[in-house]
Amino acid sequence: MREPMNVAVLLSAGHHPVSGRACPVPVEMQAIGLGNALGAEMTGLHAGPASETIADALGHGLARLVHLKIGEADDPLASLIAALGTEKSALVLAGRVGQGGEDSGLLPYALARALGLPVVPDASALREGPEPSTLLVEQALPRGARRRLMVRLPALVTVHPAAPAPLPFAYAARRRGVVEERAGIASPRGERAIEERAYRPRPKLIAKSAAGASAAERLKAATEAASGGGRVLVDPPPEEAAREILAHLRDIGVLRG
Amino acid sequence: MTEAAFSLSLAILALAAIAAVMAGGRARLWRAGRPAKVDWMRGLMALPKRYLVDVHHVVGRDPYAARMHALAAGGLLGGSALALLALLPPLGGSRLFWALVALAFAVALAGGFMVGRRRYPERPARLSGGKFQRLPFLLAAYAGGAFLVALDAALAGSVWPLAWPGLWLAAAGGLGLAMQLDRGPMRHAFAGALHLVAHPRAARFEGRRETALAPLNLEAPRLGVATPADFAWNRLAGFDACIQCGRCEVACPAFAAGQPLNPKRLIQDLATSMVPGATNVAYAGSPYPHAREVAGIGGPDLPIVGAGAMIHPDTLWSCTTCRACVEECPMMIEHVDAIVALRRFQTLELGALPEKAAAPLAELRYADEPQGRPLAARTDFAAGLDLPLISARAGAEVLLWLGEGAYDLRYGRTLRALVRLLHLAGVDFAVLGEEERDCGDIARRLGDEATFQRLARANIATLARHSFRRILTPDPHALHVLRNEYPALGGIYEVVHHSAFLDELVAEGRLGVAPLKASVTYHDPCYLGRYNGEIDAPRRLLDRLGLARLEMERSGRRSMCCGGGGGAPLSDIEGERRIPDIRMDQAAQTGAGIVAVACPQCTAMLEGVTGTRPEVRDIAELVLEAVEAMPARAREPAT
Ligand code: SF4
Ligand code: SF4
Numbered sequence: 001m002r003e004p005m006n007v008a009v010l011l012s013a014g015h016h017p018v019s020g021r022a023c024p025v026p027v028e029m030q031a032i033g034l035g036n037a038l039g040a041e042m043t044g045l046h047a048g049p050a051s052e053t054i055a056d057a058l059g060h061g062l063a064r065l066v067h068l069k070i071g072e073a074d075d076p077l078a079s080l081i082a083a084l085g086t087e088k089s090a091l092v093l094a095g096r097v098g099q100g101g102e103d104s105g106l107l108p109y110a111l112a113r114a115l116g117l118p119v120v121p122d123a124s125a126l127r128e129g130p131e132p133s134t135l136l137v138e139q140a141l142p143r144g145a146r147r148r149l150m151v152r153l154p155a156l157v158t159v160h161p162a163a164p165a166p167l168p169f170a171y172a173a174r175r176r177g178v179v180e181e182r183a184g185i186a187s188p189r190g191e192r193a194i195e196e197r198a199y200r201p202r203p204k205l206i207a208k209s210a211a212g213a214s215a216a217e218r219l220k221a222a223t224e225a226a227s228g229g230g231r232v233l234v235d236p237p238p239e240e241a242a243r244e245i246l247a248h249l250r251d252i253g254v255l256r257g
Numbered sequence: 258m259t260e261a262a263f264s265l266s267l268a269i270l271a272l273a274a275i276a277a278v279m280a281g282g283r284a285r286l287w288r289a290g291r292p293a294k295v296d297w298m299r300g301l302m303a304l305p306k307r308y309l310v311d312v313h314h315v316v317g318r319d320p321y322a323a324r325m326h327a328l329a330a331g332g333l334l335g336g337s338a339l340a341l342l343a344l345l346p347p348l349g350g351s352r353l354f355w356a357l358v359a360l361a362f363a364v365a366l367a368g369g370f371m372v373g374r375r376r377y378p379e380r381p382a383r384l385s386g387g388k389f390q391r392l393p394f395l396l397a398a399y400a401g402g403a404f405l406v407a408l409d410a411a412l413a414g415s416v417w418p419l420a421w422p423g424l425w426l427a428a429a430g431g432l433g434l435a436m437q438l439d440r441g442p443m444r445h446a447f448a449g450a451l452h453l454v455a456h457p458r459a460a461r462f463e464g465r466r467e468t469a470l471a472p473l474n475l476e477a478p479r480l481g482v483a484t485p486a487d488f489a490w491n492r493l494a495g496f497d498a499c500i501q502c503g504r505c506e507v508a509c510p511a512f513a514a515g516q517p518l519n520p521k522r523l524i525q526d527l528a529t530s531m532v533p534g535a536t537n538v539a540y541a542g543s544p545y546p547h548a549r550e551v552a553g554i555g556g557p558d559l560p561i562v563g564a565g566a567m568i569h570p571d572t573l574w575s576c577t578t579c580r581a582c583v584e585e586c587p588m589m590i591e592h593v594d595a596i597v598a599l600r601r602f603q604t605l606e607l608g609a610l611p612e613k614a615a616a617p618l619a620e621l622r623y624a625d626e627p628q629g630r631p632l633a634a635r636t637d638f639a640a641g642l643d644l645p646l647i648s649a650r651a652g653a654e655v656l657l658w659l660g661e662g663a664y665d666l667r668y669g670r671t672l673r674a675l676v677r678l679l680h681l682a683g684v685d686f687a688v689l690g691e692e693e694r695d696c697g698d699i700a701r702r703l704g705d706e707a708t709f710q711r712l713a714r715a716n717i718a719t720l721a722r723h724s725f726r727r728i729l730t731p732d733p734h735a736l737h738v739l740r741n742e743y744p745a746l747g748g749i750y751e752v753v754h755h756s757a758f759l760d761e762l763v764a765e766g767r768l769g770v771a772p773l774k775a776s777v778t779y780h781d782p783c784y785l786g787r788y789n790g791e792i793d794a795p796r797r798l799l800d801r802l803g804l805a806r807l808e809m810e811r812s813g814r815r816s817m818c819c820g821g822g823g824g825a826p827l828s829d830i831e832g833e834r835r836i837p838d839i840r841m842d843q844a845a846q847t848g849a850g851i852v853a854v855a856c857p858q859c860t861a862m863l864e865g866v867t868g869t870r871p872e873v874r875d876i877a878e879l880v881l882e883a884v885e886a887m888p889a890r891a892r893e894p895a896t
Binding site for chain 2: 022
């Protein structure tokens with residue numbers, strides 16, 4: 001039997017979308033569930049000011065939580081980088097996006113870049129890989145499609161809402177769980193030119209099907225337009241893959257010339 | 258005194274000693290349980306009344322069983338006690354006294370005969386087999402044998418050839434009864450008597466409402482019940498009191514729907530599991546329908562719930578907490594308390610809830626509403642109606658508690674009818690608006706006591722900010738929680754259900770009604786009828802509307818659940834039929850065109866029944882119809 005893997009789960013201070021009250025982010029609780037299913041030794045990591053509901057993650061199957069205390073205006077990134085440097089986790093799990101904060105979904109990428117970890121986004125299931133220090137990740141793609149990947153650890157994996165539902169909350173487990181408070185690293189956010197705008201649903205691009213086409217044809221056109229087209233290559237030689245990607249990028253106008 | 262008679266008395270003395278040892282051994286098992294506060298003096302003094310009045314009130318619903326029990330128990334105890342007294346020389350020497358003994362045993366024999374006739378040739382499904390099938394023979398042997406001995410003594414030994422075989426027969430039968438006092442049918446006698454004395458809800462014998470769940474101390478080292486030792490000892494004694502009569506089984510809606518719950522079996526599993534090295538093999542009654550596989554083993558310190566234990570979790574989550582079993586139980590066992598205690602451990606300690614029940618509890622935790630809907634949207638149903646907010650005024654005579662039903666489109670019709678009636682009657686009322694949180698009923702029944710207590714405290718704090726005289730609600734679940742369960746947390750209110758309130762308004766002439774021409778059958782909500790004893794006001798009100806009222810076979814306190822309580826629709830444990838379909842069939846059988854309801858859950862469950870069926874109308878909708886049928890002038894409230 002292999003040693004239990006050391007997994008860190010990133011926890012953010014979420015807010016309930018309707019009540020606006022502090023609450024755990026569901027997809028992060030699902031991440032805990034995936035870690036549990038791996039039989040991993042898990043540590044929750046949160047960098048932020050004091051919060052009452054962060055510890056609720058302990059009720060969802062997490063035994064230990066490290067709270068890195070920083071101020072309201074501090075960027076959690078520096079504290080997380082420092083903490084993950086000492087935790088030596090083989091795997092870092094995060095939600096694909098937070099809830100009720102900035103919700104840009106960028107933090108896992110920034111963190112992975114700083115730590116030099118590969119990122120696998122949108123996991124819906126995890127299994128131990130065939131070799132030591134590997135992990136099988138099932139990735140959730142649009143329209144219910146799934147892709148299985150093998151990654152070499154250490155890695156950072158973000159979790160998709162399509163992962164299994166989190167373990168139900170157990171009040172006594174939260175009571176039993178341990179929160180370790182540590183000082184984080186003060187790192188005031190720089191001035192960022194973020195413009196806030198009201199949400200506006202973007203019109204869907206629907207392929208122009210002939211006005212007289214049948215309902216089935218129009219449906220097909222409407223659904224296929226959103227799927228982006230392209231080709232599926234299975235196990236292509238690297239040169240051919242690179243050529244395909246470049247050609248596609250030229251096609252859609254990302255690359256010129 | 259004949260020699261045989263003297264031997265009989267001695268034999269009974271020996272049997273009594275054996276019985277005492279067996280009973281004592283069983284009672285020692287209860288000491289594994291937690292301590293309980295028991296008012297012994299009061300319980301002992303009240304025992305005759307609790308037995309003769311309260312128990313027999315329940316037993317008497319089945320007149321055959323009542324007669325059978327009176328004869329068998331009365332004759333057996335009377336005859337045995339008298340035969341023991343015969344050891345005193347002046348009594349033992351009296352032939353007249355022995356005639357009395359013979360009479361008592363004859364009565365017992367008749368009772369034993371009735372026991373047999375009930376079980377043979379065919380045993381009704383609700384009764385248990387196994388040891389229970391031997392009971393009539395043991396009774397007959399003991400009572401019949403003792404009768405012969407006593408008869409002989411009364412006739413001065415003239416029928417002695419009958420007396421000696423009689424003595425052996427009595428000894429054998431008596432031994433059979435005494436030896437299985439710890440596990441057999443006779444256990445109910447001593448455990449039941451003790452349970453009556455030390456009952457965990459003694460106030461129910463004093464005519465008080467004893468239906469509120471007791472608050473759980475959230476600081477306790479272990480929350481809820483995992484093992485038999487986590488129950489209070491008098492609860493364990495209560496499980497042992499079960500006589501396996503199966504009345505609860507017949508009443509249970511989940512059992513009828515083929516869900517894996519049988520309250521009788523549940524109590525037996527609990528009683529069995531307190532024995533070290535327990536297995537469930539001896540049970541010989543009806544099983545849990547579609548029983549899920551369990552190991553069927555237990556012990557005082559072993560878990561009760563789980564596939565590797567005695568009771569499958571699905572059994573626990575099938576219960577609608579309708580209390581029909583408690584209402585029918587002649588041994589005064591509190592099934593619902595036991596089920597909720599077990600659920601509390603599953604939910605609070607293990608987080609082992611049915612999948613679909615977890616999400617609503619999470620929403621309750623962070624949004625105070627089981628579907629996570631905005632609290633401000635609770636009053637959306639009233640669009641276009643004048644719905645005064647209590648925060649916008651100095652207070653109101655009546656605070657209208659809307660409940661969860663307000664979010665439901667169908668139920669919104671009922672609430673609109675109620676609001677219009679309140680305006681028509683000139684009632685000074687207001688609602689909390691977005692200050693109203695969920696009352697916590699669902700959380701509590703699903704075992705999430707932490708969420709219940711948080712919601713209750715928050716609501717109590719909100720209510721303390723406003724001035725009103727009483728709370729009016731159309732939701733019996735909210736009514737029960739506000740009226741009976743908040744007091745333990747410091748919120749004491751006068752709460753009235755809309756059926757009683759509208760009945761008052763119509764009686765006082767504040768609402769004028771014209772007779773409606775229709776036939777109606779009234780479905781009692783469990784939380785209004787059984788939990789709160791309110792079965793008359795809704796009926797009185799329907800009668801005031803001139804409706805032809807037909808009763809279903811099960812109505813009033815013995816009504817059958819719609820399937821909507823206790824979080825059962827959330828747990829959604831699979832069965833054969835849906836409970837509301839069964840109930841709707843019963844309603845249709847009356848031939849009434851309308852089922853009158855008085856609860857948002859009942860409305861939702863019964864409206865969900867498909868096919869041709871009576872129409873579902875809330876009492877408020879019917880009252881509004883009757884008010885609108887009045888000529889406009891006469892509708893003005895009488896001033
Ligand atoms: S409360 Fe109702 S559903 Fe639950 S066991 Fe008793 S009768 Fe059955
Ligand atoms: S629990 Fe009560 S009603 Fe049910 S079988 Fe036992 S004694 Fe009868």
